[in-house]
Amino acid sequence: MTPAYELVVGMEVHAQLLTQSKMFxxxxxxxxxxxxxxxxxxxxxxxxxxxxxxxxxxVAQTIxxxxxxxxxxxxxxxxxxKNYTYPDLPKGYQxxxxxxxxxxxxxxxxxxxxxxxxxxxxxxxxxxxxxxxVHADGVSLVDLNRAGVPLLEIVxxxxxxTIEEVNExxxxxxxxxxxxxxxxxxxxxxxxxxxANISLRPAGSSSFGTKVEIKNLNSFRAxxxxxxxxxxxxxxxxxxxxxxxQVTMGWLEHAGRTYVQRSKESAHDYxxxxxxxxxxxxxxxxxxxxxQASLPELPLARRSRFMAAYGLKLADADVLSADRGxxxxxxxxxxxxxxxxxxxxxxxxxxxxxxxxxxxxxLDRIPIPAAHFAELLQLVARHVINANTGSQVLKTMFSSGxxxxxxxxxENLAQVSDANVLESAVQSLLAAHPDEVARYQAGKTxxxxxxxxxxxRETRGKANPDLVRQLLQKYL
Amino acid sequence: MIDLSTLTIHACHQxxxxxxxxxxxxxxxxxxxxxxxxxxVKAYLHLAPELALAQARQADARRAGGEDNPLLGVPLAIxxxxxxxGMPTTAASRILExxxxxxxxxxISRLRALxxxxxGKANTDEFAMGWSTENSGFFTTHNPWDLxxxxxxxxGGPAAAVAASEAVAALGTDTGGxxxxxxxxxxxxxxxxSYGRVSRWGVVAFASSLDQVGPLTRDVRDNxxxxxxxxxxxxxxxxxxxxxxxxYQAALGQDIRGMRFGLPREYFTEGMHPGVRQTIIDxxxxxxxxxxxxxxxxxxxxxxxxxVYYLVATAEASANLARYDGVRYGHxxxxxxxxxxxxxxxGQGFGPEVKRxxxxxxxxxSAGYYDAYYLQxxxxxxxxxxxxxxxxxxxxxxxxxxxxxPPYKIGAAPTDPVEMYLTDILTxxxxxxxxxxxxxxxxxxxxxxxxxxxxxxxxxxxxxxxTILQIAYAFExxxxxxxxxxxxxxx
Numbered sequence: 021m022t023p024a025y026e027l028v029v030g031m032e033v034h035a036q037l038l039t040q041s042k043m044f045x046x047x048x049x050x051x052x053x054x055x056x057x058x059x060x061x062x063x064x065x066x067x068x069x070x071x072x073x074x075x076x077x078x079v080a081q082t083i084x085x086x087x088x089x090x091x092x093x094x095x096x097x098x099x100x101x102k103n104y105t106y107p108d109l110p111k112g113y114q115x116x117x118x119x120x121x122x123x124x125x126x127x128x129x130x131x132x133x134x135x136x137x138x139x140x141x142x143x144x145x146x147x148x149x150x151x152x153x154v155h156a157d158g159v160s161l162v163d164l165n166r167a168g169v170p171l172l173e174i175v176x177x178x179x180x181x182t183i184e185e186v187n188e189x190x191x192x193x194x195x196x197x198x199x200x201x202x203x204x205x206x207x208x209x210x211x212x213x214x215x216a217n218i219s220l221r222p223a224g225s226s227s228f229g230t231k232v233e234i235k236n237l238n239s240f241r242a243x244x245x246x247x248x249x250x251x252x253x254x255x256x257x258x259x260x261x262x263x264x265x266q267v268t269m270g271w272l273e274h275a276g277r278t279y280v281q282r283s284k285e286s287a288h289d290y291x292x293x294x295x296x297x298x299x300x301x302x303x304x305x306x307x308x309x310x311x312q313a314s315l316p317e318l319p320l321a322r323r324s325r326f327m328a329a330y331g332l333k334l335a336d337a338d339v340l341s342a343d344r345g346x347x348x349x350x351x352x353x354x355x356x357x358x359x360x361x362x363x364x365x366x367x368x369x370x371x372x373x374x375x376x377x378x379x380x381x382x383l384d385r386i387p388i389p390a391a392h393f394a395e396l397l398q399l400v401a402r403h404v405i406n407a408n409t410g411s412q413v414l415k416t417m418f419s420s421g422x423x424x425x426x427x428x429x430x431e432n433l434a435q436v437s438d439a440n441v442l443e444s445a446v447q448s449l450l451a452a453h454p455d456e457v458a459r460y461q462a463g464k465t466x467x468x469x470x471x472x473x474x475x476x477r478e479t480r481g482k483a484n485p486d487l488v489r490q491l492l493q494k495y496l
Numbered sequence: 497m498i499d500l501s502t503l504t505i506h507a508c509h510q511x512x513x514x515x516x517x518x519x520x521x522x523x524x525x526x527x528x529x530x531x532x533x534x535x536x537v538k539a540y541l542h543l544a545p546e547l548a549l550a551q552a553r554q555a556d557a558r559r560a561g562g563e564d565n566p567l568l569g570v571p572l573a574i575x576x577x578x579x580x581x582g583m584p585t586t587a588a589s590r591i592l593e594x595x596x597x598x599x600x601x602x603x604i605s606r607l608r609a610l611x612x613x614x615x616g617k618a619n620t621d622e623f624a625m626g627w628s629t630e631n632s633g634f635f636t637t638h639n640p641w642d643l644x645x646x647x648x649x650x651x652g653g654p655a656a657a658v659a660a661s662e663a664v665a666a667l668g669t670d671t672g673g674x675x676x677x678x679x680x681x682x683x684x685x686x687x688x689x690s691y692g693r694v695s696r697w698g699v700v701a702f703a704s705s706l707d708q709v710g711p712l713t714r715d716v717r718d719n720x721x722x723x724x725x726x727x728x729x730x731x732x733x734x735x736x737x738x739x740x741x742x743x744y745q746a747a748l749g750q751d752i753r754g755m756r757f758g759l760p761r762e763y764f765t766e767g768m769h770p771g772v773r774q775t776i777i778d779x780x781x782x783x784x785x786x787x788x789x790x791x792x793x794x795x796x797x798x799x800x801x802x803x804v805y806y807l808v809a810t811a812e813a814s815a816n817l818a819r820y821d822g823v824r825y826g827h828x829x830x831x832x833x834x835x836x837x838x839x840x841x842x843g844q845g846f847g848p849e850v851k852r853x854x855x856x857x858x859x860x861x862s863a864g865y866y867d868a869y870y871l872q873x874x875x876x877x878x879x880x881x882x883x884x885x886x887x888x889x890x891x892x893x894x895x896x897x898x899x900x901x902p903p904y905k906i907g908a909a910p911t912d913p914v915e916m917y918l919t920d921i922l923t924x925x926x927x928x929x930x931x932x933x934x935x936x937x938x939x940x941x942x943x944x945x946x947x948x949x950x951x952x953x954x955x956x957x958x959x960x961x962x963t964i965l966q967i968a969y970a971f972e973x974x975x976x977x978x979x980x981x982x983x984x985x986x987x
Contacts, residue, residue, distance in 0.1 A: 062599050066819040068592065068700040069579050069601060071733050101815050103861070105838060112818020160834070162823060291861035293870055296704035296812055298734050 025220040025255055028228055029180040029247065030142075032215040033193060035172045035203040036149065037081045042168035043148040044072030044115065051165035052209045056154075064168040066110035071297050074099075078170035079122065079301065082146045083311050085172055085202045086123025088318055089141045093308050097122040097146070099295040104288055107162045108151040116173075118292050120300070121145035128196065129320055130188040139189050140177030147171050172202065178217065178228065183247050190214070190240050195319050199344045207239050214243055219264070220254045229254075230264040234278055237271055246271040249278055322347055330354070330363035339371055346370065349386050349393070356394030361401045369397060373411050377418050388417050396424035404428065405435050409481060435484045439491070445478055446471075446491045460496055468492060498525055500661040501985035505718040508664055509566040512559065519559070519569025523552035523613050526571045530615065530662045533987060538637050539647075539657035541576050543616035544583050555611040566721050568611035573663035575654045576617040577624055578709065579698045580604050583614070587700040588632040588653075589622045591820045591827045591845025601698025602733065603667065603709050603726040610725055615663055619653025622847045623817065624674055624702045626650050627919045628909060631849040636906055639682060640982040642946035645903040648678030654712050655682040659982055665713040665722055671702050672805050673898070673923025675710040676935040680898035680951025683937045683980060685719045685968065686712050688923075690959045691930030692737040694723075695730035701816040703809035704735075706927050715978050716936065716969040720744035723961060739959060747962040748969040753787030755967070758891035762798035763922055768900040771941030775950040776897045779938045779971065783895065786970050790895065795887060797880045801925035804880065807860045807873035808928070814857030820845060877928050884929040884955075893967055894955040897922055898935045902948040922953065932961045936968040937977035949977075 039049045045063035063070040079097075086093050100118035126141035151167035153160050174193065180186045194212060197203040204211045214237040219229035232250060237243045254264050268287070269278040282288070317325070319341050326337035326347075341347045353366050374393070378386065396417065400410040405428055416427045428434055449471065450457050460467045468489070475488045498517060511517045527545050534540060548571065555569030579585045579597040581604075586592040604614070621631035629637040629652035639647040640660035647656040651668025655678035658666050668675040670688035679686025687710045694709045701707060711722035724745070729738040759780060764773060780790055822828030822841030829840030846854070860869035887894060900922060926933045938952035952971065956964035972978055 062597070065824055067597060067599070067825065068585060068587065068595070068819075069597070069696070069698045070599075071697050073732060073734055103815055103818065103858075105818065105821070107821070107823050107834065110819060110824060111815075112821065113815050289863045291814075291858060291863075291866075293811060293815070293861055293866070296735075297701075 024223055025251075025258060026223045026225070027181055027183070027247075027251060028178050028219045028221060029186050030178040030217040031174075031176045031180065031186065031189060032217070033174045033190070034149075034213045034215075035085075035174065035197055035205075036211045037078050037170040037172050038201060038203060039075060039077045039081060039170050041075055041077075043075050043078055043146070043170040044168055047168065049169050051169070054165055056161070056163040057165060059165040060167070064110065065164060066112075072115060072295075074298060074301060075170060078146060079303070080307075080311055081170070081202045082122045082144065082172055083303065083308060084200055084315060085174070085197060086126065086144050087308070087312050088196050088200050088202075088315060089123065089126040089128055089144060089174070091123035091126030091141055091144055093303060094120055094122055094124065095303055095305075096120060097301045097303065099146075099298045099301070100292045101295050103291040106150070107160070108153050108164075108167065110151070110164060110167055114148060114150065115295050115298070116147035117145035119294075122301075122303070128189070128192055130185060130192050132182075132185055132188065137179075137185070139179045139185075142175045142177055144172060144174045147173055178219075183244055183251075186216070186247060187240055187244060190243065192319070195342055199319055200315055210238065213238055216243060216247060218247060218250050218254075220251065220258060229258075230266050232264060232266065233268045235268060235270055235281065242271055242273060245276060246278055249276065253278070316344065319344075319347075326350075330367075332363060332367055336367050336371065340367060345385055349390050352390035353394045353397070356391050357397055357401075361394075361397045365401070366397060369393075373414050377415060381418060388421070392417060392423045399424055399428060403435055403484060405433055406481070406485060409433050409435070433482060435482050439487065442475070442479075442483055442487055442491055445475055445483070446488065446495055449474055449478065450495055457496065468496075471496075498522070499986075500525060500529055501981045502714065502979060503661065503664055504714045505566055505570050505665055505721050508570050512569050513564060519552040519555040519613065520549060522569065523548050523571050523615070526615055526663060533660050533662055533984065536638060536643055536984070537640055537656050537660045537662065538635050539573065539618050539653045539660060539662055540616045541586065541588060541619050541632075541634055541653065542584055544614065547582050548613050548615050551608075551611070551613040555613060558611055563611070565610050567607060567725055569613060570664050571613040571615050572607070573616065573618045573654045573657035573666040574604065574614055575620050575651050575666065575668045577620055577669045577700045577702075578604055578667060579700070580614055580617070583617055585617070585700065586633070587623045588620045588629075588634055589820075589845065589847070589850070590633040591842070592825075593827055595826050597698070599698060601709075602695035602730045604698065606726055606728075612725075615657075618651075618657050618663075618666060620674075621650035621652070622850050623700065623813070624650040624669055624671055624707075625813070625849050625853055627673075627677060628904075628906075629653060630906065630909065631847055633847050638906065639903050640984055641682060641949055642903070642944075643984075644905055645946070645948070646681075646906055646909075648681035648899070648903060650674040650678075651686075651712060652678045655679060655684055655686070658682070658684055658712055658714060660984060661981075665711060665718050667709055667722070667726070668712050669699060669702075670708050670710045670923075670927065671706045671809060672927045673920040675712060676898050676923050676933060676951070676953060677920060679712055679935040680953075681903040681949060683949035683951075683978065683982070684712050684714060684935075685716050685937070685972070685978065686710060686935040686951070687719050687723060687961070687965075688927065688933050689723060689727065689961055690932040692735055693727050693739075693932070693959060693961065695726075695728075695733040695736050697730055697732040701812075703812040704816060705812060706805075706809055716934075716965055716972050717745070717748055719934070719968075720748060720965050723965075727961075737959070742962045744962055744965055747966040750966050750970075751787070752783070752967050752970045755788045755892045756890065757783060757788050757790045757967075758793040758887055758894045759790055760795040760798065760887070760894055760896060761792050762795050763896040765900055765921065768897070769902055769941065771902065771943075772897050772900060772950055775939040775941070776895075776952060779952045779975075780895060782971060782974055783967075786974060788967075793887065793891070795883045795894075795925065797876065797883045798925055800876045801880060801928060802921050804873045804876045804928055805924040806856065807869050808877060810853040810857030811860045811870050811873075812857065814854045814861065817846075817850065817854055880925050881929045884926075884931055888957045892956075893964055896953045896955065898951040898953040899923075902941050902943060902950065926953075926955050931958055932956045932964055934964045934968050936972055937980075938971075938975070939977055940980070947980075
């Protein structure tokens with residue numbers, strides 16, 4: 021970015037809510053990959069005389085998200101009709117909270133190069149998704165399976181100043197929504213879709229430049245690329261004394277460029293007005309308190325606690341708190357090892373061997389119980405098996421689902437710490453290699469490692485390496 | 497052959513109970529009469545003789561099995577704004593021609609559960625927008641009292657069907673007077689229940705904050721019976737109120753002595769037909785004789801009813817009718833491109849009045865005009881509601897005319913739409929306030945050799961349907977205008 025300009029970004033994120041049914045009817049809210057138009061009913065097809073009924077679970081999820089985002093929860097929310105014509109919008113209007121959103125005036129904390137920063141949340145409101153158009157062979161087909169799926173729209177203040185901040189915001193937001201079970205966060209299935217409002221202003225200026233809205237950004241990468249592109253484009257315009265036009269743009273993923281969808285003059289007039297089919301939605305304080313109590317510990321709070329309670333470093337605590345499943349696994353393991361293994365060691369095993377196996381198996385959830393994992397770490401800590409064997413056992417645990425102890429027993433992997441057994445192994449080794457013994461005794465002490473390796477090989481890796489070393493030193 | 501001309505639901509019930517007639521015989525009698533009179537009256541858009549007879553057979557079987565209720569086996573006409581399984585629903589619009597709903601209105605399910613028989617779908621102004629059925633996309637219904645005149649509207653089809661004894665009773669919808677006005681013009685009892693009393697689910701929407709389903713019946717007792725059957729909260733309509741349904745029958749026959757009625761002077765407008773004025777003056781005298789205290793009073797916001805209604809109703813309609821786009825069901829022009837297909841489908845499918853209202857409503861909601869029109873209208877709507885609240889602090893009910901004029905000749909409507917809109921000026925403020933009202937037969941005006949019915953409007957507090965039924969019944973029993981039948985009654 022040309023340092024002469026400062027970037028100003030506000031984000032709008034549409035997150036599909038995790039609910040059983042659609043926003044205003046009984047159809048399933050999870051219609052990804054189903055036969056087109058099979059997940060529809062007269063209500064979401066907007067047949068004559070059909071009326072919406074508010075999905076209580078969607079409201080609950082919205083309030084939970086609002087609470088997690090430190091928002092004020094409105095005692096009353098009002099749905100409105102947003103009118104526009106398109107075949108993916110069966111009613112010809114979208115029902116959306118407009119003047120009185122469910123949640124407003126919140127914030128979320130992100131990490132920046134200069135420390136923690138609060139990003140203002142203007143509002144978080146409930147609305148319904150549209151259907152999809154499928155363009156093929158010169159015709160356009162309409163699939164309304166997704167029409168009416170509950171959407172949470174989260175709008176920030178223009179508080180983001182760098183692309184890194186934008187990325188950090190999106191990452192933290194996704195983490196938060198997934199942690200509290202409000203969204204799957206599954207970008208590939210369109211569970212989060214983004215729009216960026218971007219403007220540039222001369223560095224040091226306190227007024228805002230002309231805003232450009234970039235729509236249909238379906239991945240964090242697309243957001244980054246689109247912003248980079250727009251920064252270049254707008255900088256060039258401004259540098260040559262030009263004016264940035266207030267437009268709505270789309271992002272062409274393959275071409276890697278933005279394009280103008282609508283100018284300011286041709287902007288839609290949505291003719292919003294309160295939805296007469298739905299009375300204002302009253303939300304009691306008791307219900308909000310109940311929903312507040314239903315929230316799990318949020319990722320940043322957990323990160324701080326991991327650092328304070330377990331002495332983890334920021335980077336490790338961050339990784340372990342990012343995913344609720346991992347964080348829960350970490351703490352469950354800690355509890356199960358009962359002080360035999362340090363938090364640092366547990367963290368090390370999770371971020372090392374465990375993450376590697378998750379990657380190899382392409383898993384996003386840990387497939388083994390924390391109790392089994394804890395048992396494995398205990399076996400290593402008690403020198404029943406050594407660390408290398410531990411890694412092998414963990415691999416087997418992933419594929420067989422057996423407990424560590426059972427694998428160690430079945431495959432006879434327990435470390436040999438019996439001095440008599442090892443003593444005879446050492447003696448026969450030394451007897452078989454007089455030359456090496458001679459060279460060692462002549463001063464080439466580095467050969468010790470070679471001798472240790474030979475004993476380990478003889479014992480198929482089960483020997484206690486420390487004991488082997490002691491015995492070799494004794495007999496050499 | 498049974499005489500259908502004065503047959504009521506409760507009279508049918510007695511005949512059916514005593515096995516003097518079967519539901520099948522009764523239904524056949526109505527189907528025969530429909531066949532004879534329809535060429536002249538044209539009340540129905542769609543007839544369902546097979547379905548009706550099948551329902552009648554079931555009703556007879558249920559009664560033979562020991563079941564009984566006042567609607568079991570009673571043939572009804574249903575306005576084409578309500579969906580019924582197995583019958584097309586068009587709202588009298590070409591844009592819905594051939595549409596068969598895979599569901600039916602809650603009120604229809606309730607009637608079906610009771611064993612009522614649906615003869616067919618009755619005519620209406622297109623999407624209930626009108627006062628005469630002349631805006632129907634198909635044809636105009638004729639007033640059985642004078643076939644050269646309109647029956648009123650928009651529920652002119654169901655009203656004419658009952659008035660011509662082509663059904664025992666009917667369901668209409670009332671957005672700004674569409675049940676009360678045709679009831680007044682066809683000598684029927686027409687109820688607009690309180691907003692939220694009756695489910696709108698499965699009823700084609702015109703203006704969501706105003707639409708209500710209401711019974712059109714030959715007498716007040718029938719009206720109470722039909723209201724009892726359809727009233728009550730519906731989980732599928734969030735605007736219905738979870739209130740107990742009182743025993744409406746029990747209200748009938750109770751004394752109205754000592755009740756206080758207000759007579760809002762704003763309802764006696766300029767341009768009111770002298771015959772209508774005299775009818776209401778006579779009605780007031782009757783109510784006085786029955787022991788009620790009646791005094792003139794004022795509803796100062798009355799004159800805002802018309803402009804507020806035509807902003808709110810058209811704004812809501814502009815959104816409600818956006819779904820008719822030729823993509824999923826109904827008429828589609830089959831044009832080559834998306835936008836062209838929208839244009840042609842809606843251009844061909846909607847009639848001029850519907851188009852006029854969509855444009856008016858979209859305008860009232862558009863950026864830069866919203867505050868001055870839609871929002872302002874909502875504010876004044878609140879004032880109108882408060883006007884009624886204040887009035888009901890003093891009065892048990894308000895007494896007014898229903899329509900300032902008697903039914904006009906088909907094709908002779910005022911040509912200026914704004915002048916035309918004055919026809920429902922006396923039924924609009926109540927619709928905006930959501931209060932219940934009933935039109936009850938109050939006399940006749942002789943004009944061009946025809947006897948033209950005039951109705952009396954009784955307005956009640958929100959959810960006080962029982963009170964207005966009680967008053968209407970007392971008035972009806974004191975006057976018996978409802979027993980008079982139109983010239984074609986025995987044709």
